[in-house]
Amino acid sequence: MTARARFSPRVGVVIPALNEATSISGVICSLRSQCNYPVVVVDDCSEDDTINIASQAGAHVLPLAARLGAWGATQTGIRYLLQQGFDIVATLDADGQHEPESLPALLAPVIKGAADVAIGTCPGRVSRLRLLAWMMMKTTSGLRMEDITSGFRVYNRRALVELADARATLLDYQDVGVLLHLQAAGLTLLDVPVQMQSRCEGSSRVFHSWLVVGRYMLQTLVLGLSKRRLSAQTENKT
Numbered sequence: 001m002t003a004r005a006r007f008s009p010r011v012g013v014v015i016p017a018l019n020e021a022t023s024i025s026g027v028i029c030s031l032r033s034q035c036n037y038p039v040v041v042v043d044d045c046s047e048d049d050t051i052n053i054a055s056q057a058g059a060h061v062l063p064l065a066a067r068l069g070a071w072g073a074t075q076t077g078i079r080y081l082l083q084q085g086f087d088i089v090a091t092l093d094a095d096g097q098h099e100p101e102s103l104p105a106l107l108a109p110v111i112k113g114a115a116d117v118a119i120g121t122c123p124g125r126v127s128r129l130r131l132l133a134w135m136m137m138k139t140t141s142g143l144r145m146e147d148i149t150s151g152f153r154v155y156n157r158r159a160l161v162e163l164a165d166a167r168a169t170l171l172d173y174q175d176v177g178v179l180l181h182l183q184a185a186g187l188t189l190l191d192v193p194v195q196m197q198s199r200c201e202g203s204s205r206v207f208h209s210w211l212v213v214g215r216y217m218l219q220t221l222v223l224g225l226s227k228r229r230l231s232a233q234t235e236n237k238t
Helices: 024-034 050-056 069-083 100-111 128-141 157-164 176-184 210-237
Strands: 011-017 039-043 060-063 088-091 117-121 153-155 189-193
Touching: 011 024, 011 050, 011 069, 024 039, 024 050, 024 100, 039 050, 039 069, 050 060, 060 069, 069 088, 069 157, 088 100, 100 117, 100 153, 100 189, 153 157, 157 176, 176 189
Parallel strands: 011 039, 011 088, 039 060, 117 189
Antiparallel strands: 088 153, 117 153
C-alpha cells in the first residue's frame, strides 16, 4: 500500500450561527448521526441560547466578540480548523436547510482530488426572483456554478489557505466574492447536486430587509464586473 493510499484526511465541519437556538441542536445531532467529524459552531453574537444549545449538542463553540456576518463567522471557523491541522472543511448553515445526508457526496470529489471545492447545488429551492438575480450575477462575474449562493460546501487545504488569507477578510458575503477569489487562484470548483429543505423557522438572518438585499445586489454586481474586467485586462497583456 502506498503512502498516498494510506493518507486519511482530517475533516471538520464549520457552522456559522446567529440566533439559531430552535434549529442548531437538530443540525448538529443530524451531523453526528452521519459522521464523527468535529463540529465547530461559530456564534455571531447571538442574543438567544444558541451557544449553550450547540455546546450541549456536542459542538465546539467559538463565540465572536463582535458580529462579523455569515462569511466572517465562516472564515473564523476555517482559520481555526486550519490552525488545528485539518485538511478538509465542510460548511453548512445552522437553519436546517442543508441535509447532512448529502455530506458524503460533497466530500467524495474533494477527497479523491477531483476538485478543490465542492458546492452543494439545488437551484429548484429558490424563487424566480432569486433565479433572475443569479443570472445577473453570473453574467457580470463570469461564474458558471449552478448555485452561487449555496453555503453547503467542502474545501480542501489549498482552498482553506486561500480563504484564510487577509484578502478574503475584505469580502462581506460567502458567495460570488469567495468563488471569484478561489477561481482566480486557479482552483477547481465542482457543482454537486443535493437536496435542500426550507428553513426550520423564521426568515433569513442575512437578508432581513429589501434594503439589505438591494445593497447586496449592488455590491455583488460591481464586484463581479470589476473582477471580470481585471481578468480581461490580464488576458490581453499575456
